[in-house]
Amino acid sequence: MAGQLGNQARTTRRAGWFLILPAGAFAAIFFIVPLILMISTSFRDGADTYASVFTSPVYGTVFLNTIRTAVLTTIACALIGYPFAYALTRSGPGIRLVLLAVVLLPFWTSLLVRSFAWVGLLQDSGLINQALIALGLTQEPLALIRTPLGVLIGMVHVLLPYMVLPLITTMGQIDPSALRAASSLGAGPWRRFARVFLPLSMPGLLSGAILVFVLSLGFYITPALLGGVDSTMIGETIVNEVTRFGPVTASALGMVLLAGVLISLALLLGVRSLRRKEGIS
Known part of the structure; x- marks a missing residue:
């Protein structure tokens, strides 16, 4: 047997x-x-390639632009996505279906098409500047394209669903009886939200932040179309290195980017596990 x-x-x-x-x-x-x-x-040319990457002020500026853009994109997606996900989970079935379709609609359109659409909207003769001038809010077109602001707008539009979907999943799993219990103990709407709903939804917020931040670090198409020299990100630099000088420096930049992504991911996951331990204790 x-x-x-x-x-x-x-x-x-x-x-x-x-x-x-x-x-x-x-x-x-x-x-x-x-x-x-x-x-x-x-490492084809030895460690000198990495030394030039870490000592070059140009690459340093590019890495700082990349990190700053990724952080701002994550914050903007959280500020927009959290209220949207909250409204979606707290609304009725009909409105919930409409809001969910709004979230999923960008996935049905090519990233390149969406980025080119923002070029048409943000350029000096685009719809946004025309509307602002027609309303008398400005006399001259605002510099919206080829700027860090234009890159941020385009990236938030593309990456917002990656923030909203984890939030929807987490908020949908929150037991309504916990909120009713808080109300029965005298907690008002704001206190109930801050002390019960927000802590319970933090895993979804952290998951969305991880997704948005990691994806932002390697973004290429949207920054290349909407950004300028002052907003160059590491993805554009890697492509330029490959096309102009070959793959050696581009490979080193890619490895540095990969190391940065892994470190950032480890830190964010560490924060998430720490919050889980605090919740258990």
Whole structure:
């Protein structure tokens, strides 16, 4: 009997390895091998490439622009997405369906098309400046395109669903009885929100912040179309390095970006796990 159980366990383990083999092969071919090639390419000229990346003021400015834009995009998405997700989860089925369609609608349109649409809206002769001039709010067109503000507007529009969807999931799982219990204990609407609803929705907010921040660090199309020299991000710099000078410095920049993403992700996940431990304790 014990021998049969042992044989069944070994057969199950072998079957499990066969099941994960396609996924492992896919990861090795499309992720691990390219990563190894990028690492080897970045060290083609030795460590001098990394030294130039860390000591160059140009690359330093680009990294600062990237981090600043990613942080501002995350904050803006949180400020817009949290009230939107709250209204969606607290509304009736009909309005909830409409609001959910508004969130999912951008996914049905190409990122390139959305970015070009913002070019038409933000340029000097675009609809936004024409409306502002027609309303008498300004005499001259505002500088909305080729500026950090234009990049921020475009990136928030693209990345907002990645903030809203985790918030919707988390807020939808909050037990209404917890809010009713707070009301029965004398808590008003604002106190009930601040002491009960907001802490319970923090996992969704942190998950959305992680998604938006990590995706913002490697953004290319929207900053390239809406940004200017003062708002150049690391994705644009990597593309320019590849097209002008070859893959060596571009690979080093990519590795630095990857390291920054992993460090940022580890910090954010650490904050999330710390909040979970505080909630358990």
